[in-house]
Amino acid sequence: MPQRRRRRERTLEEFLSWLLGPSSQRAADSAGDARALRKRIAWCWRIRPRIAPPDARRHTVMADGTYMGHGWCLIIAIDGQTGEVLDWQWCAHESKAAYLTLFSRLPAPDVLIADGLRGAEAACTQAWPGTRIQRCLVHVQRNTRTDLTSRPRLQAGRELKRLSDGLTSVETAGQAVRWGEALNAWHERWKDFIAERMCLFNRKWAV
Structure with a gap:
């Protein structure tokens, strides 16, 4: 043996x-x-990995889904400070029900860090009503890059991309305040440009 x-x-x-x-x-x-x-x-x-359910409240929990082949999605929750895997949930897609099943097995953290999908936010509100929600900064950067491309042609876009690129360098409350002030200044400087609309070929209005 x-x-x-x-x-x-x-x-x-x-x-x-x-x-x-x-x-x-x-x-x-x-x-x-x-x-x-x-x-x-x-x-x-x-072999089916097993993780003992955490009994201690975590300050931050990060949750995100990864799509696999054959119609499967794996949502993983990790400790936002240590990176320790806390639990996971298999599902077809990142729905409120899937996140709710996962969150119901974990003690409520102080802050949930998620990618901004409504399913995760709705599940957090129901399972952990006292938990604050923080949008994942990497997802913000990724979405901004998708909208602006990696090399924006217009000055407004170039300025906004520089702001977005600096998001993950924000580490203190003072830096966060200054970043927010810079974003507000960008909005004020380009508000007339942002308000512009154009008529597409399908007769719909676009920003």
Whole structure:
């Protein structure tokens, strides 16, 4: 029995080394036999990781979904300060119900950091009514880059992108105040331009 356990431990280490590393299946097998490797590690895919439910309240919790193949999405909640994985939830998409199922298993944090989707915010309001919600700054930057492109042609866009790029450098309350003041100044400087509209070919108005 001990010998079989040690053999399985070595196989699991081999599986994780291949799964998390850069090597192909053929390169990961000592004999260069990809089929033998797949047969040897087949049982490893059936291992279901378990995490003890956290009993301590966290200051910040970050929650976000990652879409996999075959119509699956994995929502993961981590400690916003340590990066420790607290729990996860499989779902078809990032709905309120999916987030609510996840949040109901965790103690309410002081702050939830999410990507701004309504499902996560609605679930937080219901499961953790006293928790504040912070929009994930990386998602703000990503969305801004999508709207402006990485090289905006207009001066207003270039200025706004510089503000967005500086978001993740904000670390203190004073820096946050100054960033907010700079954004307000941008809005004041370009308010007439922002209010402009143009008529598209489909006769709809666009900003």
